[in-house]
Amino acid sequence: MRNLSFLRNMIPVTEFRQFSEQQPAFRVLKPWWDVFTDYLSVAMLMIGVFGCTLQVMQDKIICLPKRVQPAQNHSSLSNASQAVASTTPLPPPKPSPANPITVEMKGLKTDLDLQQYSFINQMCYERALHWYAKYFPYLVLIHTLVFMLCSNFWFKFPGSSSKIEHFISILGKCFDSPWTTRALSEVSGEDSEEKDNRKNNMNRSNTIQSGPEGSLVNSQSLKSIPEKFVVDKSTAGALDKKEGEQAKALFEKVKKFRLHVEEGDILYAMYVRQTVLKVIKFLIIIAYNSALVSKVQFTVDCNVDIQDMTGYKNFSCNHTMAHLFSKLSFCYLCFVSIYGLTCLYTLYWLFYRSLREYSFEYVRQETGIDDIPDVKNDFAFMLHMIDQYDPLYSKRFAVFLSEVSENKLKQLNLNNEWTPDKLRQKLQTNAHNRLELPLIMLSGLPDTVFEITELQSLKLEIIKNVMIPATIAQLDNLQELSLHQCSVKIHSAALSFLKENLKVLSVKFDDMRELPPWMYGLRNLEELYLVGSLSHDISKNVTLESLRDLKSLKILSIKSNVSKIPQAVVDVSSHLQKMCIHNDGTKLVMLNNLKKMTNLTELELVHCDLERIPHAVFSLLSLQELDLKENNLKSIEEIVSFQHLRKLTVLKLWHNSITYIPEHIKKLTSLERLSFSHNKIEVLPSHLFLCNKIRYLDLSYNDIRFIPPEIGVLQSLQYFSITCNKVESLPDELYFCKKLKTLKIGKNSLSVLSPKIGNLLFLSYLDVKGNHFEILPPELGDCRALKRAGLVVEDALFETLPSDVREQMKTE
Numbered sequence: 001m002r003n004l005s006f007l008r009n010m011i012p013v014t015e016f017r018q019f020s021e022q023q024p025a026f027r028v029l030k031p032w033w034d035v036f037t038d039y040l041s042v043a044m045l046m047i048g049v050f051g052c053t054l055q056v057m058q059d060k061i062i063c064l065p066k067r068v069q070p071a072q073n074h075s076s077l078s079n080a081s082q083a084v085a086s087t088t089p090l091p092p093p094k095p096s097p098a099n100p101i102t103v104e105m106k107g108l109k110t111d112l113d114l115q116q117y118s119f120i121n122q123m124c125y126e127r128a129l130h131w132y133a134k135y136f137p138y139l140v141l142i143h144t145l146v147f148m149l150c151s152n153f154w155f156k157f158p159g160s161s162s163k164i165e166h167f168i169s170i171l172g173k174c175f176d177s178p179w180t181t182r183a184l185s186e187v188s189g190e191d192s193e194e195k196d197n198r199k200n201n202m203n204r205s206n207t208i209q210s211g212p213e214g215s216l217v218n219s220q221s222l223k224s225i226p227e228k229f230v231v232d233k234s235t236a237g238a239l240d241k242k243e244g245e246q247a248k249a250l251f252e253k254v255k256k257f258r259l260h261v262e263e264g265d266i267l268y269a270m271y272v273r274q275t276v277l278k279v280i281k282f283l284i285i286i287a288y289n290s291a292l293v294s295k296v297q298f299t300v301d302c303n304v305d306i307q308d309m310t311g312y313k314n315f316s317c318n319h320t321m322a323h324l325f326s327k328l329s330f331c332y333l334c335f336v337s338i339y340g341l342t343c344l345y346t347l348y349w350l351f352y353r354s355l356r357e358y359s360f361e362y363v364r365q366e367t368g369i370d371d372i373p374d375v376k377n378d379f380a381f382m383l384h385m386i387d388q389y390d391p392l393y394s395k396r397f398a399v400f401l402s403e404v405s406e407n408k409l410k411q412l413n414l415n416n417e418w419t420p421d422k423l424r425q426k427l428q429t430n431a432h433n434r435l436e437l438p439l440i441m442l443s444g445l446p447d448t449v450f451e452i453t454e455l456q457s458l459k460l461e462i463i464k465n466v467m468i469p470a471t472i473a474q475l476d477n478l479q480e481l482s483l484h485q486c487s488v489k490i491h492s493a494a495l496s497f498l499k500e501n502l503k504v505l506s507v508k509f510d511d512m513r514e515l516p517p518w519m520y521g522l523r524n525l526e527e528l529y530l531v532g533s534l535s536h537d538i539s540k541n542v543t544l545e546s547l548r549d550l551k552s553l554k555i556l557s558i559k560s561n562v563s564k565i566p567q568a569v570v571d572v573s574s575h576l577q578k579m580c581i582h583n584d585g586t587k588l589v590m591l592n593n594l595k596k597m598t599n600l601t602e603l604e605l606v607h608c609d610l611e612r613i614p615h616a617v618f619s620l621l622s623l624q625e626l627d628l629k630e631n632n633l634k635s636i637e638e639i640v641s642f643q644h645l646r647k648l649t650v651l652k653l654w655h656n657s658i659t660y661i662p663e664h665i666k667k668l669t670s671l672e673r674l675s676f677s678h679n680k681i682e683v684l685p686s687h688l689f690l691c692n693k694i695r696y697l698d699l700s701y702n703d704i705r706f707i708p709p710e711i712g713v714l715q716s717l718q719y720f721s722i723t724c725n726k727v728e729s730l731p732d733e734l735y736f737c738k739k740l741k742t743l744k745i746g747k748n749s750l751s752v753l754s755p756k757i758g759n760l761l762f763l764s765y766l767d768v769k770g771n772h773f774e775i776l777p778p779e780l781g782d783c784r785a786l787k788r789a790g791l792v793v794e795d796a797l798f799e800t801l802p803s804d805v806r807e808q809m810k811t812e
Contacts, residue, residue: 031388040339044144051137061125065312124302130295154270179247183399244413254400267378282340293329298322358383363398372398410443418446473497484508527555534560564590578602595619613638625650640664666690686710712736735759746770758782767792781805
């Protein structure tokens with residue numbers, strides 16, 4: 001009992017806990033062989049501690065001098081006789097009744113005192129006892145501590161422990177997350193719904209059935225999932241907003257952790273090295289212990305030259321703990337052998353299996369979640385270790401590696417955030433006079449959108465991974481769809497609905513891959529707008545060849561960087577009525593294909609670096625509107641050829657470098673709208689005003705100084721702008737244009753505004769700001785349609801009008 005008390009007080013086993021202690025959560029990364037070797041280490045540690053305690057508490061060795069054998073010569077015999085006489089005990093006196101004698105047992109007398117015996121014991125212990133017999137318990141203790149350090153070093157090393165701690169933290173959250181339970185329970189629900197079908201079809205087929213969402217669901221899928229994790233769908237559906245946000249954050253953590261851990265294999269390398277080190281140490285221990293265990297003997301002969309101090313040279317010693325140490329050494333060898341065989345099995349497991357790759361194939365088969373990716377390097381190794389503890393951890397962790405599962409979670413959070421009432425508040429009327437719902441920068445498309453049955457136009461902008469479900473068929477009034485920088489997938493049933501109902505499609509993209517391939521099958525599509533960077537050699541782009549299937553297409557707009565008209569556009573020329581090509585400055589060449597677009601009524605070639613009006617345009621006899629904005633036109637002598645285009649009513653040559661207007665323009669008698677704004681025109685030819693059907697004339701931002709009086713011929717003129725020119729006076733004939741509603745004469749050099757402006761009874765907008773007027777004519781009051789909001793003028797100049805005129809204009 002005293003020894004055990006000393007063991008508790010002086011060498012407690014708990015002091016060695018630091019060599020093997022790790023966080024309790026780390027137990028999931030300890031397979032059975034590590035747990036088993038930990039227990040073996042504890043047993044070996046107890047052997048070492050017990051042996052060390054015995055060494056401290058008990059006498060190590062007890063020695064007695066040996067008797068000297070008699071010699072052959074006389075002196076030796078004499079000395080021996082004296083020694084024998086001196087050491088032979090006298091016969092005890094005979095007892096008498098008067099003097100009773102107590103018999104005392106006596107051994108051979110050596111005339112040595114206690115200090116001499118202690119000295120002899122110490123000398124023989126140091127010189128005669130084999131080192132293995134002396135240090136056996138300490139060797140056991142040191143070897144065991146080394147084993148413990150090797151077994152747990154990867155939990156302590158900074159480069160690996162941080163990864164392990166992060167992995168265990170994420171693993172626990174994934175295991176306990178309500179979303180994990182919901183995802184697995186949805187698979188369970190799908191499986192249970194099909195049980196009856198499987199029973200009915202069992203005799204006909206043993207194949208795997210397909211779930212409601214199109215995923216493969218194995219008939220045995222959830223038998224391996226514990227009952228406690230298979231919950232009712234109604235319970236699983238009760239995922240509140242906070243839990244949804246936590247699960248969303250967990251998905252992001254798993255993504256970042258996977259990218260970080262898959263970069264290297266430090267954990268695998270360290271585990272292999274520490275296992276190899278344990279095997280090497282096991283072999284060394286077995287080798288030298290097997291050879292030296294026989295050196296632990298009970299009786300030891302000691303020959304030390306200390307005769308001058310003790311009178312003796314030869315001693316016979318008893319190693320008091322030899323018998324116990326011998327038994328302990330054999331026991332220790334057994335434990336080490338079992339330990340080493342376990343380590344050899346570990347090495348076999350490490351090298352026989354490919355632990356740097358982990359496949360979730362069995363999880364994909366059991367859960368039906370087909371997009372769970374396989375992992376590699378340290379991530380794979382930790383999952384293999386987890387499987388040795390409990391495969392359920394990997395199964396529940398896999399839910400957070402699935403993009404499908406993440407999208408379902410995002411969809412659930414999205415539906416909770418965007419209720420139908422909140423979406424209705426965002427409804428607005430777009431340019432096509434349709435009721436539109438714009439959704440910008442969301443994580444997905446809320447399912448609640450399809451509950452707004454009055455919706456006519458849906459605009460999605462900067463939304464990744466949009467999935468259009470079959471429920472879009474509930475939007476009976478939907479005719480227009482806009483996709484701006486969105487990657488879209490579509491359900492087959494939804495595609496059938498769009499083929500029949502969609503009239504307008506607008507796609508804005510950064511990459512050609514964002515062009516939805518299903519758009520080429522929208523047979524009832526009437527308007528297609530494409531905005532994005534295309535290849536310069538677009539005619540060879542296979543993706544646009546399918547435009548020929550758009551039999552109902554009437555309007556096509558391409559805002560890109562094309563260098564020639566795509567052949568796919570020519571293929572739909574038979575029914576195309578309007579074509580717009582808005583380039584980014586890329587020169588548009590080879591326009592002969594325009595001749596094939598015989599039914600084209602509107603043509604826009606904007607920012608195409610055109611230096612001349614394309615001759616192919618003159619072949620478009622059905623053309624009604626032509627817009628050549630932002631080109632590099634300097635001369636327009638070819639304008640005479642427009643006389644063959646009898647239906648041409650709108651001509652826009654604005655934002656060019658035109659310096660003059662040829663007199664041939666008088667032959668374009670059918671023109672109703674003409675724009676020469678933002679050019680370099682200095683002189684207006686009088687022949688221009690022979691186009692007497694003109695209703696809209698824009699000459700703003702030029703260098704014009706004089707307006708010919710022939711302008712009075714334009715009796716149909718309703719809009720006239722000469723803003724930002726150098727005009728110094730207006731002809732009185734301008735006021736003969738009685739139908740004029742908009743007059744813009746601002747930013748010129750005018751000093752007087754004629755009172756005849758009162759003849760323009762329909763005038764509703766007048767811009768005179770930026771001139772040199774000192775007073776406004778009171779006759780402006782005769783322009784009853786002109787209000788203050790439609791009069792652009794300096795405030796001080798407006799005050800020069802009579803008060804009654806000002807009041808009249810302020811009255812709505």
